[in-house]
Amino acid sequence: MKLRLLKSFQSGLSACLLATCGLSDAAAADNWHWHGFVSQGLMQASDSNFVNDDGAVSTELTEFGVNGSYQFSADLRLSGQLMYLDGGNRYASGGRVDYLFLNWTAINSLDWQLNLYAGRFKNMHWLYSSTRDVPMTRPMIVLPQSVYFDAFRDIAVGSDGIALQSTNTTAIGEFEWIWSYGAIPISKEMARRVIATQLQGDTEQKYVHQATLFFRPANSQTQWGISLLDSGFEYRQAQPDLFFDGKFTVQRVMANWRYSAELWELSSELMQERVFARGFYLPGFNRNQFAQGAFLLGSYNWSENTRLYASYDWYTANKDDRGGALLPLQSGGLIARYFGYQRDWGLGITQELDRNLRLKLEYHWITGTGRLGPNVVPAIEINRNRQHDIWAVQLMYWF
């Protein structure tokens, strides 16, 4: 019944938009494409602030969205997606324009395709970044936080700017390279989730510049990738404010790999992230720190409708202090060592209930709180446990 209602909603929405635009013939209808998804889940992180501050079972695992695209000509297309997300403390809740961009296909020969995107586009540089907020495209409900840090989601998920994507097919395999340049507006709520809850001033992303190369060797089920990111942020203090004017440079080097077999698959991403802070804590303050992270994620097709997942995620906030020993020394004992790292073992199961209807269930055993927001001034009053677990169950439907 629910599925039929959603189908009717999709058809109705398409018809309304076609009527609004005065395009009612079959050819125009062929140029419109509509899709969407709805999902609701339950989640609990009883000993951390990952979902909420009191550790209770939460329904703050809601994701739904509707997207549409219109093909103006063979080489020009407009695409957009509206979304509503509620992830509790994980990211800002509410509606948003997930993407809205023009896609110009500059070259489309049988061996070379080149596309230019202008507008708000998704981050296409990492294995799961472009659809990290679309539940059925994620391997797990909670992605490995070393790379896909949820508190940073709204900043890393996309950009307003331009991007190029090119795919070349050669005798040795397929090369795909992606380049993008842009920035994303940062609301106070977003900044508080990633920097500090006490934040009063304005945070601005000045730019984010990314480049990625993927290689898929011929006659192989393997994919290799390398990705670079350079981004600049500026903080302007308010009055009164605990913090000062400051600048942050964030740079990432990443490598990724995936192997696909008929019944199982392995994927992995490794990253090193440099954060260079100037000011902010005190006028004239400078700090250069390198974080490192990596995950290995495997899945196995247990039966036609059941897939099992297992992951291990590793993160250290400072590669020169992997155990976090400097944190209590630098903070006068306020910040425990375990804020300097995070290790996560995860197990999950996905059950296909019907075509386009899926149930996911997973459990995470976590040591360390290095990837719980906020990241710059951690929530020491809530995250008092070195060990903390998460479980989540999510039902999703898409069309």
Place this chain on the structure above:
Amino acid sequence: MALSFRIQPELPDGSAQKDIVKRLFICLYLLWCQTAVAGAAAELSPPVRVIAHPSVQVDALSPAQLRSIYLMRQVVWPDGVAIRVFTLAPRSAVNLQFCRDQLQLFPYQLERVWQKLTYSGTGTPPTELQDQQAMLQAVATTPGAIGYIGIQDETQVVKVIPIRP
């Protein structure tokens, strides 16, 4: 073929074990025969053929080019006509064979790419059809269409495109 097993209550020492081993060998032999026949049947199943609308101006594709089309990267034919991609249900036998033999991909990889395109706005998924007759009809009547079928005799209304490495 049916095997009858009779219980022999009185056997000399060691005969019971020999009998069990003999029966085990017979069972393994039958299992091997069954596997060999099934393997031969799979090898003998007709190959899936790539078909296109008769107006398509391409006479052959490489496996990589076909993959580009089915990954929805290649969206126009060299003469500028938009490509309309048709597929069968992911779990149908013909689709499984097409993915394995022609695309050298597993169906779940294709679905992942199509979902990524659909929900990141960078492309649209292909049109899924009910069965091979619907595929034949859709490809025959849609300019720029490409699809695949396992049936061999009814390809007069479409253009068969050989896949050459």
